[in-house]
Amino acid sequence: MKKDTEKKLDSFFEQVYAVARLIPKGRVTSYGAIAKYLGTTRSSRMVGWAMNGAHNVKPKIPAHRVVNRIGVLTGKHHFPGPKNMEELLRKEGVKVKKDQVVNFKELFWDPSLELDFD
DNA sequence: CGATTGACGTACG
DNA sequence: TCGTACGCCAATC
Numbered sequence: 001m002k003k004d005t006e007k008k009l010d011s012f013f014e015q016v017y018a019v020a021r022l023i024p025k026g027r028v029t030s031y032g033a034i035a036k037y038l039g040t041t042r043s044s045r046m047v048g049w050a051m052n053g054a055h056n057v058k059p060k061i062p063a064h065r066v067v068n069r070i071g072v073l074t075g076k077h078h079f080p081g082p083k084n085m086e087e088l089l090r091k092e093g094v095k096v097k098k099d100q101v102v103n104f105k106e107l108f109w110d111p112s113l114e115l116d117f118d
Numbered sequence: 119c120g121a122t123t124g125a126c127g128t129a130c131g
Numbered sequence: 132t133c134g135t136a137c138g139c140c141a142a143t144c
Contacts, residue, residue, distance in 0.1 A: 012140085032127055035139095041127070043139045048125035052142090068126060075125030 012038070016050035017057055019111045023065040026093040027109035028101055030069045037112040051075060064088040071104025 019034045031047040040046065047066075054061035064085040068074045076085040076099060086096035095102035 030127090031125070035126080040139075042137095044126040044128090045124065045138085046126090046140055049141060051125055054125095063125080066125080073125090078125055 012040070012043075012046060013050040013053065016047050017054065017061050020051070020054065020061045020063065020066055021059065022111065023062055023109055026107070028065050028067055028071070028089070028094060028104065028107050029109045029111065030067060030071075032069050033108075033110050033112065034066070037110075048075065052078065055080075062088075065092075065094075065109075067101055067104070071101035071108075073099045073101070 015038050016034055019029075019037060023029055031051075032041065032044040035041050035044040035047045038047075051061065051063045051066060054063045063075065064073075064079065066075070073085050073089075073096065076082050079085045086099065089096050089101065094107055101107060
């Protein structure tokens with residue numbers, strides 16, 4: 001058993017997708033948080049790049065729950081509609097003010113904490 | 119095949 | 132504290 005547990009680890013993108021799917025509803029996280037969780041803190045750009053194909057994988061990735069470290073919807077332009085992202089967040093209870101998540105610090109969901117922490 | 123860009127973040131001055 | 136520079140890796144031009 002195990003042996004498959006570690007496996008070769010899917011592509012870096014897959015790891016990002018996996019974490020993104022784990023984001024609880026009504027919560028948000030940052031690219032850097034995911035990157036750090038994966039151990040690629042400096043490769044935070046790759047996280048965003050990975051999300052570039054998020055809409056292309058199944059199940060769909062809640063990329064709208066992923067924002068930059070300051071809580072700004074930097075990737076809203078990549079959504080089907082620029083308003084789609086903040087609207088989705090609002091539907092989940094996340095208030096967005098001018099492309100910025102309100103109470104971002106409170107809504108922030110850190111995988112390295114929630115997942116790593118038993 | 120080489121240079122530039124990109125949904126970011128950290129380091130340094 | 133704020134501004135600028137660099138790094139990361141992949142995709143696109």
